[in-house]
Amino acid sequence: MNQPGTDSLPDQLDVCIKQFSSAFDHCFDFVIRRFALPPGKEAALLYLEGIVDTTMLVRYVVEPLATASEPFHSMADVHHRMAVPNMERFHAFQDAAMGMSAGKAVLLLDGESEALAFEFCSWEKRNIEEPTSETVVRGPREGFVENVATNTSLLRRKLRHPDLKMERMTIGRYSQTEVVISYIQGIIEPHLVEEMQTRLQRIDVDGILESAYIEELIEDNPYSPFPQVGSTERPDTVAAALLEGRIAVFVGGTPFVLLAPNTFAMFMQASEDYYQRYYIASAVRMLRYLFTLIALLAPSIYVAVLSYHQEMIPSKLILSMSQSRESIPFPAFVEALLMEITFEALREAGVRLPKQVGAAVSIVGALVIGQAAIAAGLVSAPMVMVVAITGIASFLIPHYPAGISIRLLRFPIICLAGLLGLLGVMLSIILIIVHLTGLRSFGAPYLMPLAPFRLEGFKDLFVRAPRWLLTERPRLTGQRNARRQGTPQKPGPRNKGGLP
Amino acid sequence: MMRASVNRAGWRSGAYRSFLAALPLVLLLTGCWDRREVNDLAVVSAIGLDTDPNSRGIVISAQIFVPTPPSSTIGGAQGGGQMNSNVVVAAPGMDIADASQKLQEKLSRQLFWGHTKIIVFGEKLARRGINDMIDYLGRHPGPRERALVFVSEGKAAEKLGLGPLIExxxxxxxxxxxxxxxxLHVTLLKLERESSRKEAIALPLVKSFETIGKVQTSVFPQGSAILKKGKMVGRIDDSETRGLMWATNAIRNGTLTIHLDKPGEMVSVSLYQCKSELIPSIRGDEWGIRIRASAEGNVVENISSLDMMDEKTILMLEKKFEAAIRKRIQSVLNPLQKQWxxxxxxxxxxxxxxxxxPYEQAAxxxxxxxxxxxVSYDVHLLISRSGFTDKSLSR
Structure with a gap:
């Protein structure tokens, strides 16, 4: 199988079949079906059972060939006369074998050093369902599936324009995963497409089983805890990203489509922000930023203040806190770590466990990190509250992987807070900000539009400005085709004076 | 541009690596030497300072919060039973620093001044002088600048030891x-500031009182102590204190009652938007201060035959109230100017x-x-509302 793909097919059918049989040795699903074409020409149809729709194959290939009134003279003749939409001519053995692995049926003719491949794939595929990781109250309910062709068709249905480009490539030595780069010509910066192609082409791994494989291999800074490539299961999110001049990468076998470049602000934007009234969307978005800070800092600030800066706690609070902490054997730092780790464990257990057991875990978890722990005198009530708030807060980040990053960063910050107090918290904030400002995603600064400062970008940062004000595309790596709508889009009655 | 950002040579350079390797060592330098757990703190909510009868030094007494762990029953997580309890611990010393060190020696937990909100000087100490104490309170990072300062009638320690009523x-x-x-509302910051600038200050005076029925003794501020150059020179009573507050623009609201000409007749107004300012003037050798005070008030009680719907009555009442306010201010300025x-x-x-x-020359x-x-007065009172009825309901 690992011979170079330039090996041409032998023109004798038997030799050719032997070559295929040896290549597909030990494959029970490899089928050779020999038959004769009308003038008595030997022919063979090779395919892998299960991934080829045999009914279709018989109806559209075998029957027309076997019952043709006029004789076929050559492969070119067959190709010319067959009424099958997806046909491909292979000259190299390697290509033909790969094609077969990808679900094609290969027709060989005696005396022809050429194979004709028909695509009658019958992959089992999932129905289009509501995406589970990004649900909305208002908005389209369709989500991507594992099939690239279905996914690209979902996108095509949203952007019906020839400028929507889809470039296909195959990655993965053994997985031969279908990867499609999609963008809108005229909006995208051409060098971005080039960059994406270069980064994808240099990937040389044995298999791509999820888009995360690719994500990890095309990131700008592989050491960063922050994801630099976005991912989504929602066709509308992909369409919106393409309209912003970004690029999408569809990967076969996963409903998650990659989006690049991706800035930090984009992780805070949920698709529903754009489907709700802008007041609500803005309020919710500010809430998200607030709770992101809480998710990142609440336990560490609690630890720092409680073990170094007791002056900062309101007097009445410290009195009740010192009461609740009176019987706690651990220092606040240990207590915080204990609780945070327990919470993460419960969360992980909840995700990983079968659904039937999940409920039990959450009940036990609520008791473990809730009442029982307090009653047993292991943790104090305020700590439980801080952990609970933090736990909830991190789920407010719409992009799940970004939320996980934030949650993980919490631990080193707690440690620094336990060591240095608020100084440690400040130190870690500074470190994170320094890191974020230096980070880039496909050339776009990660903290855009905060740093570098772009006032225009603030319309879609902490608030979501009304649609009619969002006249420009976000400035990421360049500015092609900057205006995204006609200027006077602000609605209102035509007659200001009243009824006409 | 993008290329440059993708491969950063800096990441792999030797200097960078050794810097990274050295970075964790920084943490060892500091450690948690000044970490203190809440359970290891003796939270001081108030301190009292008194003279030491045995020496020239002082006695410091601290009201310390005693946390009682919450009852460990499922459901009743917090707050059941007695919520708070306090103890007052005292120790003598040469100065505050010395005395608090002595105090610390008596306690199993570290004294924590960060929540000290009340500082009470005993009357004897106040008469001896408090300027030396202020230095510590202002210099030491522990006590809050927003702590309130009082002078107590008798010993401060005794006042702190009394139980609370509601709080x-x-x-x-x-x-x-x-x-x-x-x-009066005098913060430590104000005391520090005023004592360096002004030569006299009034501090609220803490007294004790007994409740009716089941007798409980508790504290309340009433009247104030006048301190001159850090030494207490005298006391003024409650109404004089109000007069002082009128003069210093410290008054916010209150109720004022006046007697009318006919015996047994009186009217009360509830005051708000009280303001005052001091307008100094020098004419030749004569220095004068005009106290301009203004307030608005609503009639809240009318024990007289007056008709509150009559504009003349209102105008007459306004005059009378203005005079009353003026009298109040006078009542405190007289002893302040002449006596002390x-x-x-x-x-x-x-x-x-x-x-x-001219002031510096006269200083x-x-x-x-x-x-x-x-001192001249310019008091203006506006009665803006007369209540729900016109004449008195009973007369």
Missing amino acids: SSSSENLREMAILRTG KADAAGFGQAFHRKYPK ADWDERYAQVR
Whole structure:
């Protein structure tokens, strides 16, 4: 199988079949079906059972060939006369074998050093369902599936324009995963497409089983805890990203489509922000930023203040806190770590466990990190509250992987807070900000539009400005085709004076 | 541009690596030497300072919060049973630092001054002088600048030891009452500032009282102590304190009652939007202060035959109330000027602001000059509402 793909097919059918049989040795699903074409020409149809729709194959290939009134003279003749939409001519053995692995049926003719491949794939595929990781109250309910062709068709249905480009490539030595780069010509910066192609082409791994494989291999800074490539299961999110001049990468076998470049602000934007009234969307978005800070800092600030800066706690609070902490054997730092780790464990257990057991875990978890722990005198009530708030807060980040990053960063910050107090918290904030400002995603600064400062970008940062004000595309790596709508889009009655 | 960002040579350079390797060592340098758990703190909510009868030193007494762990029953997580309890611990010493060290030696937990909100000086100590104490309170990072300062009738330690009525501790009692602004509200910051600038200051006076029925003794601020050059020179009563508050623009609201000409007749107004300012003037050798005070009030009680719907009545009442306010201010300025020569109303400051040069010349014998300052009044009261009825309901 690992011979170079330039090996041409032998023109004798038997030799050719032997070559295929040896290549597909030990494959029970490899089928050779020999038959004769009308003038008595030997022919063979090779395919892998299960991934080829045999009914279709018989109806559209075998029957027309076997019952043709006029004789076929050559492969070119067959190709010319067959009424099958997806046909491909292979000259190299390697290509033909790969094609077969990808679900094609290969027709060989005696005396022809050429194979004709028909695509009658019958992959089992999932129905289009509501995406589970990004649900909305208002908005389209369709989500991507594992099939690239279905996914690209979902996108095509949203952007019906020839400028929507889809470039296909195959990655993965053994997985031969279908990867499609999609963008809108005229909006995208051409060098971005080039960059994406270069980064994808240099990937040389044995298999791509999820888009995360690719994500990890095309990131700008592989050491960063922050994801630099976005991912989504929602066709509308992909369409919106393409309209912003970004690029999408569809990967076969996963409903998650990659989006690049991706800035930090984009992780805070949920698709529903754009489907709700802008007041609500803005309020919710500010809430998200607030709770992101809480998710990142609440336990560490609690630890720092409680073990170094007791002056900062309101007097009445410290009195009740010192009461609740009176019987706690651990220092606040240990207590915080204990609780945070327990919470993460419960969360992980909840995700990983079968659904039937999940409920039990959450009940036990609520008791473990809730009442029982307090009653047993292991943790104090305020700590439980801080952990609970933090736990909830991190789920407010719409992009799940970004939320996980934030949650993980919490631990080193707690440690620094336990060591240095608020100084440690400040130190870690500074470190994170320094890191974020230096980070880039496909050339776009990660903290855009905060740093570098772009006032225009603030319309879609902490608030979501009304649609009619969002006249420009976000400035990421360049500015092609900057205006995204006609200027006077602000609605209102035509007659200001009243009824006409 | 993108290329450059993708491969950063800096990441792999030797210097960078050794820097990264050295970075964790920084953490070892600091450690948690100053970490203190809440359970290891003795939270001081109030301190009292008294004279030491046995020496020239002082006695410091601290009201310390005693946390009681919550009852460990499922459901009743917090707050059941007795919520708070306090103890007062005292220790003598040469100065505050010394005394608090002695105090620390008596306690199993580290004294924590960060929540000290009340500082009470015993009357004896106040008469001996508090200026030396202020230095510690201002210099040490522990006590809060927003702590409230009081002078107590008798020993401060005894007052701190009294139980609270409604609040969680007697110090909290005092604090909440000062916040109501029924009396003076002097923070440590204000005391520090004023004691360096002004020569006299009025501090609220803490007294004790007994409740009716089941007898409980508790504390409340009433009247104030006048301190001149850090030494207490005298006391003024509640109504004089109100007068002082009128003069210093410290008054916020209150109720004022006047007797009318006919015996047994009186009217009360509830005041709000009270304002006052001191307007100094120098004419030749005569220094004068005009106290311009204004307030609005609503009639809340009318025990007379007057008709509150009559504009003339209102105008007449306004005059009478203005006179009452004026009398109040006078009642405190008289002893301040003549008896103690203590400028607690801040005349000196007012002169200093408007006439810096003449004031500085007069500063040397300000006491004498202050006693001579002629005070004039410009009080204006507006009765804006007369309540729901016109005439008295009973007469």
